[in-house]
Amino acid sequence: MINRARDAILERLRNRQPGFDIPSQSLAVETPEWPMQARIAQFKSMLESARAEVYPAEPGNWTQTLRRLVAEKRIDNLLYAKHGPLAEAIESAWVETEKPELICDQRPIEGWKDELFFHIDASITSTRAAIAETGTLILWPTQDEPRTWSLVPPIHFVVVDADKLYNTFAEVVETEAWAQQMPSNALLISGPSKSADIQQTLAYGVHGPTELIVILRSAEPKQ
Amino acid sequence: MQRNADFHTRTEEALANAQLKASLRSAMDGLMASRKACFPDADAFERLRLRGAQIRVNALSKLPQLLELLERNCTRNGIRVHWAESVDEANETVLGIMREHQAALLIKGKSMVSEEMDLNRFLESHGIECLESDLGEYILQLAGEPPSHIVAPAIHKTRQDIAKLFKQKFPDIPYSEDVDTLTRNARGILRKKFHAASVGLSGVNFAVAESGTLCLVENEGNGRMCTTVPPVHIAVTGIEKVVEKLEHIPPLLKLLTRSATGQRITTYFNMISSPRKTGEKDGPKEVHLILLDNGRSRIYEDEELVNTLRCIRCGACMNHCPIYTRIGGHAYGTTIPGPIGSVLEPQKAGLKSLGELPVASTLCGACAEVCPVRIPIPRLLNRLRFERIRNDHVGTTRGQGSSRTFNEAIAWKAWSWLHRNPVGYRLAMTLVTRLRNILPLGIGPWTQARKAPRIAAKTLHQRAREEGFNDQ
Numbered sequence: 038m039i040n041r042a043r044d045a046i047l048e049r050l051r052n053r054q055p056g057f058d059i060p061s062q063s064l065a066v067e068t069p070e071w072p073m074q075a076r077i078a079q080f081k082s083m084l085e086s087a088r089a090e091v092y093p094a095e096p097g098n099w100t101q102t103l104r105r106l107v108a109e110k111r112i113d114n115l116l117y118a119k120h121g122p123l124a125e126a127i128e129s130a131w132v133e134t135e136k137p138e139l140i141c142d143q144r145p146i147e148g149w150k151d152e153l154f155f156h157i158d159a160s161i162t163s164t165r166a167a168i169a170e171t172g173t174l175i176l177w178p179t180q181d182e183p184r185t186w187s188l189v190p191p192i193h194f195v196v197v198d199a200d201k202l203y204n205t206f207a208e209v210v211e212t213e214a215w216a217q218q219m220p221s222n223a224l225l226i227s228g229p230s231k232s233a234d235i236q237q238t239l240a241y242g243v244h245g246p247t248e249l250i251v252i253l254r255s256a257e258p259k260q
Numbered sequence: 261m262q263r264n265a266d267f268h269t270r271t272e273e274a275l276a277n278a279q280l281k282a283s284l285r286s287a288m289d290g291l292m293a294s295r296k297a298c299f300p301d302a303d304a305f306e307r308l309r310l311r312g313a314q315i316r317v318n319a320l321s322k323l324p325q326l327l328e329l330l331e332r333n334c335t336r337n338g339i340r341v342h343w344a345e346s347v348d349e350a351n352e353t354v355l356g357i358m359r360e361h362q363a364a365l366l367i368k369g370k371s372m373v374s375e376e377m378d379l380n381r382f383l384e385s386h387g388i389e390c391l392e393s394d395l396g397e398y399i400l401q402l403a404g405e406p407p408s409h410i411v412a413p414a415i416h417k418t419r420q421d422i423a424k425l426f427k428q429k430f431p432d433i434p435y436s437e438d439v440d441t442l443t444r445n446a447r448g449i450l451r452k453k454f455h456a457a458s459v460g461l462s463g464v465n466f467a468v469a470e471s472g473t474l475c476l477v478e479n480e481g482n483g484r485m486c487t488t489v490p491p492v493h494i495a496v497t498g499i500e501k502v503v504e505k506l507e508h509i510p511p512l513l514k515l516l517t518r519s520a521t522g523q524r525i526t527t528y529f530n531m532i533s534s535p536r537k538t539g540e541k542d543g544p545k546e547v548h549l550i551l552l553d554n555g556r557s558r559i560y561e562d563e564e565l566v567n568t569l570r571c572i573r574c575g576a577c578m579n580h581c582p583i584y585t586r587i588g589g590h591a592y593g594t595t596i597p598g599p600i601g602s603v604l605e606p607q608k609a610g611l612k613s614l615g616e617l618p619v620a621s622t623l624c625g626a627c628a629e630v631c632p633v634r635i636p637i638p639r640l641l642n643r644l645r646f647e648r649i650r651n652d653h654v655g656t657t658r659g660q661g662s663s664r665t666f667n668e669a670i671a672w673k674a675w676s677w678l679h680r681n682p683v684g685y686r687l688a689m690t691l692v693t694r695l696r697n698i699l700p701l702g703i704g705p706w707t708q709a710r711k712a713p714r715i716a717a718k719t720l721h722q723r724a725r726e727e728g729f730n731d732q
Contacts, residue, residue, distance in 0.1 A: 043343035049557040050324040055566045057317040064311045066511055146542040154455045171525035183541040184488045207510035216506040219471045221537055225529035230481040234396030236419045237287050240443035243395055245481025
């Protein structure tokens with residue numbers, strides 16, 4: 038049945054290829070280009086307007102900012118990737134008995150779905166890059182930092198490096214040649230989960246995280 | 261299948277509902293203002309709009325090749341591609357996948373194609389529970405109503421309506437009209453369902469042929485839940501949603517979110533290119549893509565009406581339409597309401613059943629001015645008005661000539677003849693100006709609610725001559 042449907046649809050489409058009165062050659066659309074400081078300011082202001090929190094930090098002591106924030110938010114546990122890019126800094130900054138408890142469960146989701154859904158307070162992940170124009174984080178989830186980590190826990194901490202801040206989405210797709218290397222799942226995240234479905238009134242934390250907390254590490258000084 | 265009489269009844273009911281009109285007016289005013297604020301530079305907007313139109317036109321001009329490329333690349337990535345000529349075939353495909361996995365619960369993200377398929381009713385008739393997880397769609401499922409807007413489905417409901425509905429359906433949860441509390445309650449209920457469901461279903465905003473990528477736009481995270489947590493993900497889409505290149509996505513995304521809700525970007529933009537790979541800890545183990553035709557390839561055959569398929573479903577034409585704003589989405593009785601719905605739906609269902617919709621427009625042109633991919637909606641509405649009365653059997657539109665009446669045809673033939681024959685024209689004008697007080701002027705629905713117009717004592721030509729206008 039399926040092949041019959043496929044062949045019939047394609048045959049109908051091939052029989053009549055329409056012409057259009059719009060020229061199909063590519064029209065360049067201008068995109069903004071900001072210097073680094075303006076890019077950071079744009080990124081921060083866009084994210085904050087979507088009710089995310091953004092905290093600038095130095096590359097050497099960003100874990101101090103993290104420790105302060107988790108203490109303020111009275112989090113019991115924090116999910117982190119033991120073999121991920123943030124692990125070394127987090128582990129060396131944490132005292133063993135300190136709250137929140139650091140949790141790392143690298144089993145497939147089926148092995149600990151209950152705990153992930155109903156017991157994890159917060160997670161922390163890295164980002165691949167970010168976009169200034171719209172205040173957007175780019176995540177390509179990995180084996181160490183899976184897809185659900187930025188979705189299921191009520192609070193998502195995320196670490197962004199200022200030198201990975203692009204001007205626009207179009208610039209990232211082109212510069213990083215995404216078309217040749219798409220992962221299972223690429224994500225753009227631009228704030229905490231929200232909805233205006235009830236009488237056009239914004240409410241946060243509908244299905245994904247209620248809070249999105251961004252630690253923006255400044256660029257390492259060039260040698 | 262709706263009949264014309266139903267459309268009239270529903271329109272009258274909607275017009276008599278003051279609360280509905282107030283809700284719609286306030287919601288549409290808000291959406292229009294947010295959209296306008298997102299496009300402060302008119303020239304830049306026009307260039308972006310032209311780019312959006314080019315991308316969609318490029319995709320449609322290569323549609324069969326791009327669908328094959330999409331299929332090839334999705335298959336290479338591990339996504340199973342299914343084709344369906346009709347909604348029945350698409351529904352059967354979903355049912356087959358559910359049965360293969362012995363799944364009793366399907367959790368759904370927002371998908372207008374699944375509405376088109378009437379999937380919930382179909383699966384429920386086979387003993388499978390379908391649960392909407394978009395907050396607005398969930399509220400409507402509880403109320404037993406279809407969506408009234410493609411982007412904001414529950415736009416016609418007040419928070420008091422929703423609070424009462426929650427109390428009625430979940431008597432154990434304390435009554436609250438607070439939006440945050442209502443949202444939190446829905447989160448608690450649905451989270452357990454995301455956790456339990458073995459199959460998730462989503463729509464597709466754009467399907468990228470060159471990389472085999474399915475793109476989803478959303479704010480709530482339910483789309484991500486449906487496409488990430490259950491072991492099986494089914495994506496349903498119309499065949500027209502394909503675009504050629506990944507670089508075409510950023511301009512379309514920019515146009516879509518700004519036109520739809522006045523957001524510079526939505527909270528989540530989710531790009532899915534494969535099921536879970538070896539070593540990955542989550543994501544569905546199977547991803548299925550169902551490509552639905554359901555009349556689209558017939559629309560594709562018409563040189564002019566093919567432009568209907570450019571639509572990226574932002575809903576801006578609805579938000580700016582003076583008719584939609586007064587009657588709301590339910591009155592249309594179709595999956596997609598508003599101006600683009602009045603073009604698309606009659607072509608799918610046939611003009612015999614939905615031929616009234618293209619007529620229910622003032623042709624003010626607001627829809628075409630805001631359309632992010634420059635669909636000439638008023639021109640297409642006019643074309644369908646012609647299709648419903650033509651009787652030359654040219655073209656492929658279903659229900660051609662279904663509204664043709666003998667009296668109207670004779671009247672227009674006479675009008676045409678008079679305007680080509682000066683003597684006849686002058687005689688007719690003399691007659692109607694002399695007999696103006698005794699001519700019957702009851703012209704149907706127009707004069708039911710308005711005073712009948714009276715023919716003037718002198719024609720415009722006469723008055724112009726008397727005023728001394730030079731007609732040479």
